[in-house]
Amino acid sequence: MKRGLETLVASAVSTLHARGELDIETAPPLVIERTRDPRHGDFACPVALGLARAARCNPRELAARIVAALPEAGDVESTSVAGPGFINFKMANGAFQRIAGEIVGSESPWGRSRRHAGKRVQVEFVSVNPTGPLHVGHGRGAACGAALANLLEAVGWEVEREYYVNDAGRQMDILALSVWLRYLEVIDWPERPAFPEGGYRGEYIRDVATELAREHDTRLGRDLVEGPPGGDEDARLDALIAGARAALGEDGFAVVADAVLEEILAGIREDLAGFGVVFDRWFSERSLVDTGALARVLDILRERGEAYERDGALWFSATAHGDEKDRVLVRANGQSTYFASDVAYHLDKFERGFDRVIDVWGADHHGYIARVKGAIRALGRNADAFEVVIVQLASLWRGQDRVAMSTRSGEFVTLRDLVDEVGADAARFFYVLRKSDQHLDFDLELAKSRSTENPVYYVQYAHARIASVLRRAGEEGGNGNANAGAGAERSGLGHLSRLTEDHELGLLKTLSRYPEVVEAAAEACEPHQIAHYLRDLANAFHSFYNSHTILAGEADLRSARLTLVEATRRVIADGLGLIGVSAPSTM
RNA sequence: GCGCCCGUAGCUCAGCCGGAUAGAGCAUCGGCCUUCUAAGCCGAGGGUCGUAGGUUCGAAUCCUACCGGGCGCGCCA
Numbered sequence: 163m164k165r166g167l168e169t170l171v172a173s174a175v176s177t178l179h180a181r182g183e184l185d186i187e188t189a190p191p192l193v194i195e196r197t198r199d200p201r202h203g204d205f206a207c208p209v210a211l212g213l214a215r216a217a218r219c220n221p222r223e224l225a226a227r228i229v230a231a232l233p234e235a236g237d238v239e240s241t242s243v244a245g246p247g248f249i250n251f252k253m254a255n256g257a258f259q260r261i262a263g264e265i266v267g268s269e270s271p272w273g274r275s276r277r278h279a280g281k282r283v284q285v286e287f288v289s290v291n292p293t294g295p296l297h298v299g300h301g302r303g304a305a306c307g308a309a310l311a312n313l314l315e316a317v318g319w320e321v322e323r324e325y326y327v328n329d330a331g332r333q334m335d336i337l338a339l340s341v342w343l344r345y346l347e348v349i350d351w352p353e354r355p356a357f358p359e360g361g362y363r364g365e366y367i368r369d370v371a372t373e374l375a376r377e378h379d380t381r382l383g384r385d386l387v388e389g390p391p392g393g394d395e396d397a398r399l400d401a402l403i404a405g406a407r408a409a410l411g412e413d414g415f416a417v418v419a420d421a422v423l424e425e426i427l428a429g430i431r432e433d434l435a436g437f438g439v440v441f442d443r444w445f446s447e448r449s450l451v452d453t454g455a456l457a458r459v460l461d462i463l464r465e466r467g468e469a470y471e472r473d474g475a476l477w478f479s480a481t482a483h484g485d486e487k488d489r490v491l492v493r494a495n496g497q498s499t500y501f502a503s504d505v506a507y508h509l510d511k512f513e514r515g516f517d518r519v520i521d522v523w524g525a526d527h528h529g530y531i532a533r534v535k536g537a538i539r540a541l542g543r544n545a546d547a548f549e550v551v552i553v554q555l556a557s558l559w560r561g562q563d564r565v566a567m568s569t570r571s572g573e574f575v576t577l578r579d580l581v582d583e584v585g586a587d588a589a590r591f592f593y594v595l596r597k598s599d600q601h602l603d604f605d606l607e608l609a610k611s612r613s614t615e616n617p618v619y620y621v622q623y624a625h626a627r628i629a630s631v632l633r634r635a636g637e638e639g640g641n642g643n644a645n646a647g648a649g650a651e652r653s654g655l656g657h658l659s660r661l662t663e664d665h666e667l668g669l670l671k672t673l674s675r676y677p678e679v680v681e682a683a684a685e686a687c688e689p690h691q692i693a694h695y696l697r698d699l700a701n702a703f704h705s706f707y708n709s710h711t712i713l714a715g716e717a718d719l720r721s722a723r724l725t726l727v728e729a730t731r732r733v734i735a736d737g738l739g740l741i742g743v744s745a746p747s748t749m
Numbered sequence: 750g751c752g753c754c755c756g757u758a759g760c761u762c763a764g765c766c767g768g769a770u771a772g773a774g775c776a777u778c779g780g781c782c783u784u785c786u787a788a789g790c791c792g793a794g795g796g797u798c799g800u801a802g803g804u805u806c807g808a809a810u811c812c813u814a815c816c817g818g819g820c821g822c823g824c825c826a
Contacts, residue, residue, distance in 0.1 A: 195768090197769090198769080198770090198771095198772085199769075199770075202769070206768090206769085208767095208768055208769095211768065211806085211807085212768095214806085221806080244769075245768085245769045246768075246769075246806075246807075247768095248768080248769070291826065293826095328826070331825095331826070332825075332826075333825085333826055396825085473824080474824085475824050476824095477824090486751080486752070486822080487822090489824095490823085490824045491824095492824085493824040494824060495824075497824085499824075499825085499826085500825075500826050501826095525753090525754075525819085525820060525821085526820060526821070527821085528752090528753055528754080528820070528821065529752075529753075529820085529821040529822060530821090531753090532752095552753090552754080554754080554755095554819085554820085555820090557819095595761095595762085595774095596761085596762065596763090597762090597763080599754070599755090600754085600755075600762080601754090601755075601818095601819070601820095602761095603761070605761095608761095608775095616788090617774065617775095619788050620774090620788070620789085622788085623786080623788050623789075624789090626786070626788090627785085627786055627789080630785070630786055631785050631786090634785055635785085690763085691763095694763065694773080697773075697774080698773085701773090701790095704789055704790065705789095705790065705791085707785085707786095707789075707790080708781085708787095708789065708790040708791080709790080709791095711784065711785065712785060713784090713785050714784075714785080748786085749786075749788065
């Protein structure tokens with residue numbers, strides 16, 4: 163609908179231009195916007211305001227000339243010039259009434275576009291270190307990433323959803339060490355060091371340790387002699403890791419590490435599935451080492467003159483690519499950094515041929531963007547095809563009290579707890595309700611409450627109400643067939659012109675916005691726009707529902723209204739689907 | 750100190766590539782169930798859009814400074 167008007171105005175402008183009545187070199191981008199005030203019609207175009215300066219003439223007068231040059235269009239009921247020079251369009255009711263028919267008659271979900279068809283995008287999200295269960299802070303990245311992926315699909319992208327598993331490096335070692343020390347406690351091994359400050363203390367560590375003891379009895383028991391006291395915590399941890407490695411042997415250490423990794427990953431996978439988030443691929447950091455991809459990318463950087471040695475370490479010349487300082491790839495002790503893996507990982511993404519690569523990161527990683535972008539550029543790839551969507555971590559509250567979250571301290575609320583308590587629907591909706599780069603105060607009490615403060619119920623309720631009406635319509639149809647409602651709403655296709663009440667037109671107009679909202683939300687990577695739209699749509703429906711009886715009056719009007727509410731139901735279900743929320747038929 | 754993000758109604762937030770009278774939810778107050786789900790609807794009150802300048806026909810929106818808040822600034826991940 164918007165598109166059509168854009169074409170009309172563009173045509174009028176070029177007509178004036180061709181006639182030499184408009185003296186401008188470049189036209190500003192054409193914008194058609196929805197009016198806020200119904201007295202201004204349905205759509206407004208401020209193009210004359212922008213053109214007037216360049217053309218050095220009165221905006222109102224220019225607007226009038228554009229209006230005069232507009233081609234005929236059946237959907238436009240009237241056109242007017244208003245205010246400082248807006249061109250306002252009032253659409254014919256038929257243009258909106260037809261929408262209901264399109265929605266109900268559409269085989270595939272209505273409101274999608276093929277704008278990006280044939281292009282592939284990868285969305286990497288969550289990617290939480292597998293050192294413990296997902297907690298509520300991670301939930302937002304999962305909800306936003308999944309919704310974003312759905313949105314991109316809705317505008318034609320072929321999407322691959324990926325989780326990057328940090329299964330290499332020091333954190334993994336600390337994790338394995340923590341489990342092994344707990345294991346020594348479980349089997350009551352006499353010679354064992356005190357549990358280190360920096361170890362992982364969560365209950366799940368003990369669970370894995372207990373499982374290890376069940377499986378291996380005391381066969382993984384070894385004496386671990388601590389070095390002399392003193393030195394900092396990190397040094398002590400490294401010494402303990404080295405000691406454990408030596409005592410268990412690489413194979414024995416790997417048994418512990420694999421056991422805990424598998425356990426935790428399985429838990430993460432399960433938690434995400436319970437949250438309605440599924441990945442196409444789980445990409446292992448360790449595989450980058452095993453396949454030599456990591457070594458290869460370091461060679462490439464060296465060959466291209468993008469990396470150099472200093473103080474025994476290998477550095478990436480990040481400053482040459484806009485970062486504030488150079489970054490270490492390989493430490494003086496020979497260990498590569500997390501960043502080095504990430505460079506190799508992102509090269510791998512580009513080598514897989516994606517047209518666009520999107521990472522969804524927590525806000526605490528924003529300082530990391532410049533170096534990764536820089537590395538991509540240094541590797542000769544198109545850094546503009548790489549985008550980072552920042553998701554602010556949610557602060558967790560329990561009423562008035564802020565809940566501390568730290569994986570190592572073991573004090574956190576898991577995502578699973580949250581889903582168990584509030585349900586996946588409320589959690590998903592809540593997470594995407596705010597713009598993702600905005601802080602989110604997540605109040606557990608609020609999310610748990612089944613009050614109207616939880617907007618998800620408002621939207622789902624609209625869907626359930628419609629489903630109920632359609633069921634009733636089917637029953638009254640007399641055949642008791644559950645699908646009878648589906649027939650009833652189609653029979654209204656020929657009577658849509660009966661929908662002339664303000665509430666009916668209001669609902670139709672809100673429905674007509676859906677394709678615009680999906681497109682805007684996808685282009686801006688802003689799933690929250692969908693959540694806000696759904697609230698508007700539910701509001702338009704509830705208002706209509708309270709003002710008019712659907713299953714009353716004469717047959718033509720009744721069937722037209724059934725078509726209207728079925729169209730509404732479909733759009734609500736589709737929009738909820740995009741953000742991963744179910745559309746219940748009863749509540 | 751440097752960098753990024755943010756200050757909009759009592760609270761939580763939309764609106765931000767400049768556009769007409771700044772919106773929603775919650776909270777507060779007042780109405781609406783003999784009719785299809787009241788988890789709903791209708792109405793009212795509530796604002797120096799952090800402050801001060803600047804650009805413009807026009808600024809919540811763009812620019813600058815300042816004030817206030819969050820995050821990041823490791824041979825950590």
